[in-house]
Amino acid sequence: MSQVSTVRGPVDAADLGPTYMHEHIFVLTADVQQNYPGEWGSEDARITDAVTKLGALAAQGVRTIVDPTVVGLGRNLPRIQRVAEQVPELNIIVATGLYVYEEMPHQYSYRGPGLLIDIPEPMVTDFSRDITEGIAGTGVKAAFLKCALETPEPTPGVERIARAIARTHVETGAPITVHTSGPHQTGRIAVRIFREEGVDLSKVVIGHAGDSNDLDYLTELADTGVLLGMDRFGLDLFNPYAERVKTIIALASRGYAASMVLSHDANCFIDYFGAAHDAARAAAAPNWHYEHITDDVLPALLASGVTQEQIDTMMVENPVRYFTPAKGGAS
Ligand SMILES: [Zn+2]
Numbered sequence: 001m002s003q004v005s006t007v008r009g010p011v012d013a014a015d016l017g018p019t020y021m022h023e024h025i026f027v028l029t030a031d032v033q034q035n036y037p038g039e040w041g042s043e044d045a046r047i048t049d050a051v052t053k054l055g056a057l058a059a060q061g062v063r064t065i066v067d068p069t070v071v072g073l074g075r076n077l078p079r080i081q082r083v084a085e086q087v088p089e090l091n092i093i094v095a096t097g098l099y100v101y102e103e104m105p106h107q108y109s110y111r112g113p114g115l116l117i118d119i120p121e122p123m124v125t126d127f128s129r130d131i132t133e134g135i136a137g138t139g140v141k142a143a144f145l146k147c148a149l150e151t152p153e154p155t156p157g158v159e160r161i162a163r164a165i166a167r168t169h170v171e172t173g174a175p176i177t178v179h180t181s182g183p184h185q186t187g188r189i190a191v192r193i194f195r196e197e198g199v200d201l202s203k204v205v206i207g208h209a210g211d212s213n214d215l216d217y218l219t220e221l222a223d224t225g226v227l228l229g230m231d232r233f234g235l236d237l238f239n240p241y242a243e244r245v246k247t248i249i250a251l252a253s254r255g256y257a258a259s260m261v262l263s264h265d266a267n268c269f270i271d272y273f274g275a276a277h278d279a280a281r282a283a284a285a286p287n288w289h290y291e292h293i294t295d296d297v298l299p300a301l302l303a304s305g306v307t308q309e310q311i312d313t314m315m316v317e318n319p320v321r322y323f324t325p326a327k328g329g330a331s
Contacts, residue, residue, distance in 0.1 A: 001013075001014065002323075002324050002325055004016065004093060004143050004323040005093070005140070005141035005142070005143040006064075006084075006091040006092055006093050006094075006143070007077075007080055007081055007084035007091075007092040007093075007094060007140050008084050008085070008088075008091070008092075011091055013320050013323045013324045014320055014324075016063060016064045016091060016316070016319055016320055016323065017062075017063030017064060017091075017316060018061055018062045018063050018064070018315045018316055019062070019063065019064040019065070019066065019261075019315060019316065019319035020057075020062060020064070020065045020066065020231075020262065020263040020264065020290075020293070020315075021066045021177070021205060021227075021229060021231060021261040021262070021263045021318075021319055021322075022066060022068055022177065022205070022207055022229055022231035022232075022261075022263035022264075022265050023065040023066065023067060023263055023264060023265070023266055023267070023290065024067055024068070024069045024073070024265070024266065024267035024270070025050050025054070025067060025069065025080060025083060025092075025267060025268055025269075026046065026050070026069070026074060026076070026079065026080075026267065026268060026269045026270075027069060027073050027074055027267050027269070027270040027271065027272070028040065028073075028074035028269065028270070028271040029074060029271055030074050030076070032271065033074070033271070039271060039274055039275045039276070040269070040271075040275075041275065043079075046268070046269055047079070047082050047083055047086075049268055049269070050083045050268040050269075051083055051086040051087055053268050053289070053290060054083065054087045054090055054268075054290070055087055055089075055090075056290070056291060057090065057290040057291060058087060058089045058090040060291060060294040061294070062090070062290075062294070063089070063090065063091060064090065064091040064092075064093060064319070065090065065091070065092055065093070065290075066093045066095075066144070066177075066263075066319070067080070067092055067093065067094050067095065068095045068097075068144075068146040068177050068179075068207070069094070069095065070095050070096060070097040070098060070099050070146045071097070071098050071099065071105075072098055072099030072100055072105075072148075073099045074271075075094070075095075075135075077094065077135045077136055077138045077140050078136075078138060080092060080094065080140075081138060081140065093143045093144065093323075094135070094140060094142055094143065095142050095143070095144050095145065095146040095177065096126070096127045096130035096131060096135065096142035096144075096145060096146070096168075096174075097127060097145045097146035097147050097161075097165055098123065098146075098147060098161050098165075099146065099147070099148050099179065100147075100148060100157065100158055100161055101148060101150040101151060101158070102150075102151060102155050102157070102158065103155070103157060104155070104156075104157025104158075104160065104161070108122060108123060109157075112160075121164050121167065123160075123161065123164035123165075123168075124164050124167050124168050124171065127142075127145060127164065127165065127168040128168050128171055128172055130142040131143070131145075131168070131172045131174050132172065142174070143174065143175075143323065144174050144175045144176065144177055144323075145165045145168055145169055145174050145175070145176045145177070146165075146176070146177050146178070146179070147161050147162050147165040147176070147178055147179070148161075148178065148179035148180075149162060149178055149179065149180050149181070149186040149187075149189050149190050149193075150179065150180070150181050150184070150186065151181070151184065151186075152181075152184045152186070154186075154189060154193075159193065162178070162190070162193045162194075163193060163197055165178075166193065166194050166197030166198075166199045167197060169194075169197075169199050169200075169203065170197065170198055170199065173203075173325045173326070175203035175204065175205070175322050175323065176194070176199065176203060176204045176205070177204075177205040177207050177229070178190045178194075178204065178205070178206060178207055179207045179208060180206050180207055180208055180209065181208070181211070182208055182209065182210070182211030182212035182238070182239065183211070183212075185212065185214070185217050187206040187209055187217070187221045187226070188217075188220075188221070190204070190206060190226075191204075191206075191221065191224050191226065195224075200326055201224050201225040201226050202225045202226070202227075202321070202322075202326070203322060203326070204225075204226045204227065205226070205227045205228075205229045205231075205261060205322065206221055206226050206227065206228055206229055207229040207231060208229055208231060208232055208238075208265070209221060209228035209229050209230065209231075210228065210229060210230035210231055210232055210233075210239065210244055210247065210248075211232055211235075211238045211239045212239070212247075213239065213243050213244075213246070213247045215247070215250055215251070215254075218247070218251060218256075219251070219254070219256065222251075222256050222259035222260075226259075227259060227260065227261050227318055227322060228251070228256075228259055228260050228261070229261055229263065230244065230247070230248055230260050230261065230262050230263075230314075231261065231262065231263035231264070231265050232244075232263075232264065232265045233262070233263070233264045233287070233292050233293050233297050234264045234265075234266060234285055234287040234288030234289060234292045235264075235265060235285060235288055236285060236287065237284065237285060241287065241296075244297075245297060245300050245301065245304070248260060248301060248306065249301065249304045249305065249306055252301075252306045252310050253305070257306075257310035257313040257314055258313055258317070258318060259318075260314045260318070261314055261315075261318050261319060261322075262293055262297070262314050262315055263293075264288065264289070264290060264292055264293060266288055266289050266290050266292075298311060
């Protein structure tokens, strides 16, 4: 039985249950938070808020969330451990990687193969350590890799990150989630780079594929073996709810249920908008929370002819397959 690392320790991959493949808990900018702590407020209150929201999610029957919050999004494992301890019915799977749209962080700019400090790719070293030994001394192991391909053409730094992610996948067997742009159809770039690096494409989620309704683009990606992240339910600003649902129905009817995973890309706190503007954020995206899929999306899919079996494929079987090593490799 293959096991997958979660915040509270390993669980059998087969037991993940209904899973959301892309949910954050806290998204913030650590050095801004350290210098302007007012927005974050009380650590205890934030933890309590997250426990409440994730507890409500678990009460809907969801058993696992996959959290792609890496460096660049404010990953803080001790904080997530405090949350996980208080929501024992929910597995939280965490990631390693780097979330960058354009500029390579200075911390990696001058070290690496052929650079001023000429050493083996330090990102591979860091990501691999998070997967094999654990993150920042917590003992919690990352179970998957995350990077971003947002712009129509990746910068050299962003491409270097994507290749480091791919190489870490090849070394460790850990699967990958890549943030992509629906409008720019950067999933194609992800497939090209990962193919060149020998990635097992069945271990790749093309994150935010569901921001696109271009069935030619989506089926072209799915036919390479990747999973499509239909993962921004509630972010209707990027793609309206009705369109997101219609696209899933169309893909399911063409036999692509085995190529899709579901999620909201939601969070309990994000510093992009500021706590003072919570009401404006909620007004702009009222359904952007963890309970939208169960409350609204699944009933809409079922009413339109998507079967419960296809929903189970998207929510249970596909995540299990993603986290199960292909040939008994590392997990
Ligand atoms: Zn995200």
